[in-house]
Amino acid sequence: MDESPFTDQELLAYLDESLSVELMSQIEATLRNSNPLRVRLASLSLQRNEGVHSVGEIWRRNRLSCPSRSQLGGYLLETLSPDYLSYVEFHLSQTGCRYCAANLEDLKAGLSKATRETERRRQKYFQSSAGYLSAKEED
Numbered sequence: 593m594d595e596s597p598f599t600d601q602e603l604l605a606y607l608d609e610s611l612s613v614e615l616m617s618q619i620e621a622t623l624r625n626s627n628p629l630r631v632r633l634a635s636l637s638l639q640r641n642e643g644v645h646s647v648g649e650i651w652r653r654n655r656l657s658c659p660s661r662s663q664l665g666g667y668l669l670e671t672l673s674p675d676y677l678s679y680v681e682f683h684l685s686q687t688g689c690r691y692c693a694a695n696l697e698d699l700k701a702g703l704s705k706a707t708r709e710t711e712r713r714r715q716k717y718f719q720s721s722a723g724y725l726s727a728k729e730e731d
Contacts, residue, residue, distance in 0.1 A: 596622070596629050603633050604640065605652055612688025655691060659683065664696050668703065 598606075598619055605611045606619045623629055651657065659667065659680050666672040667680040683689055684696065 596626070596632065598622070598629070600636055601646075601652070603636055607633070607637055607640070608653060610652065610655075610690060612690070615688065655689075657683065657687075658689060658692050661695055661699070664692060665699050668696065668699050 602611065602615065602619070606616060609616070611619070623633065659676075663672065663676070663680065667677060670677065672680065680692075684692055
């Protein structure tokens with residue numbers, strides 16, 4: 593029996609590349625040195641390809657516990673209920689969901705760009721208004 597520290601679910605998630613970077617690295621390092629773990633991973637992959645799926649695997653593969661993009665946006669803007677804010681924080685920090693982390697980074701980049709654009713527009717309007725007011729005072 594293999595004394596691997598990894599569960600079947602973790603190994604299947606490894607195949608889907610849906611684990612945290614740290615856990616992915618741990619599994620890769622262990623795979624390099626453990627022939628029994630490589631055999632076990634190949635067996636799990638074969639079972640999956642033959643159509644043997646658990647409820648947990650279906651749940652993970654379809655990312656049913658992942659918040660939607662709009663919910664991640666609400667998390668970023670802190671407009672979600674306190675309970676859901678806590679859930680999203682847990683999902684991001686404890687499960688290490690790379691899909692949601694990537695989505696959140698994309699949303700942050702978009703928000704940063706929108707903020708810069710809004711500030712640029714505000715400055716442009718201020719400058720044009722200041723010129724208009726100066727001309728009006730001279731009249």
